[in-house]
């Protein structure tokens with residue numbers, strides 16, 4: 106049988122070369138050649154079995170779901186792993202990917218689903234040791250310490266497994282390619298081979314991939330379009346809480362958040378997580394505002410912090426952690442133009458406490474109030490949490506799910522949840538509502554006080 110042919114393809118112009126060189130011979134760009142395998146010309150390729158058909162005659166496969174035994178993971182996946190899908194689990198080294206996936210594997214195996222755990226990263230005894238620490242080794246869980254793609258494929262083809270775990274895709278390699286394990290071409294080649302392996306067999310595959318802090322390492326980013334679902338595990342590894350979120354999901358939404366706690370016996374889901382990101386005892390200091398945000402179906406109360414400080418030289422800086430920088434730039438412009446808060450010569454820093462990332466426009470009001478609060482050196486009124494979207498005209502707009510946010514805020518000890526005047530739900534609850542951001546700043550910011558509650 107003739108072997109697949111290796112070619113080098115330029116990622117800029119698409120030109121090909123037979124040997125790698127630092128510069129593309131066609132477009133003269135540097136470092137753009139990437140190795141790829143091609144089937145040899147004339148290789149027997151099975152005819153594709155496809156024909157056009159009317160959309161109405163297509164039978165709809167109800168997608169079956171596989172429960173992982175970890176409700177927080179199942180929720181993020183959209184109600185369990187969809188059978189036959191390929192799920193990429195990304196995250197920084199040490200965050201707990203192997204632990205999470207091993208726990209899910211153990212649960213599924215204990216439920217009678219045969220699982221193959223291919224570990225290129227750790228030895229069989231290391232994995233067994235971790236399994237023992239987490240709670241034993243169920244019968245249906247097979248471990249395969251292997252680095253070669255063909256070994257893993259062979260085991261799946263002959264083993265009758267329903268779930269495949271590959272930990273990690275960066276350690277897997279195929280000798281068909283010359284490049285080193287972990288390089289872009291190896292990672293992409295192995296991942297697409299895994300997709301082709303799992304899909305037709307109805308095997309659900311979990312693929313672990315490392316990313317560095319800037320997300321740049323060869324791996325997950327180049328794989329995102331190949332797989333069905335991409336979930337990222339994040340959070341500060343020095344803190345005990347870990348957050349799991351989907352960034353792509355062909356079988357569900359992407360805005361659910363899973364919260365886990367790392368303990369001495371592995372990860373446990375935190376079902377009641379709404380108050381985790383709020384320090385109850387925190388002092389009410391200027392620049393700190395409690396926000397009620399919605400992440401998927403769940404409300405959370407988070408502390409939004411802002412600090413303004415006079416710019417010493419050059420351009421004023423705008424830095425954020427857990428909040429979109431361009432959204433902040435927009436909100437700062439609204440504060441300046443519509444509310445007369447002078448930020449021209451101020452550096453502005455915004456931080457969301459506890460490693461939480463705000464994706465909900467309902468957090469705008471809290472961010473604006475936090476910045477104004479720091480700049481004006483006034484604290485937010487006692488007992489008040491806020492939610493509301495802020496528009497370019499300086500108006501405060503109603504948010505989705507006010508009722509759920511309100512209930513959670515009150516459960517956590519706040520007396521009310523301030524929002525938009527037009528929010529009928531807010532009105533029903535007798536909460537302070539504002540039409541304009543300037544009015545909210547005027548009424549919600551106080552002189553200095555001691556506690557939020």
Ligand code: TYD
Pocket residue numbers: 196197198199200201202203204205235238239367368369370371372
């Ligand atoms: P790991 O799953 O190996 O991370 P990754 O695969 O993402 O690199 O987990 C790494 C950390 O988790 C490690 O620092 C040890 C810690 N840990 C616990 O605290 N408790 C446990 O029960 C386990 C298994 C790990």
Ligand code: MG
Pocket residue numbers: 202203204226272
């Ligand atoms: Mg690992």
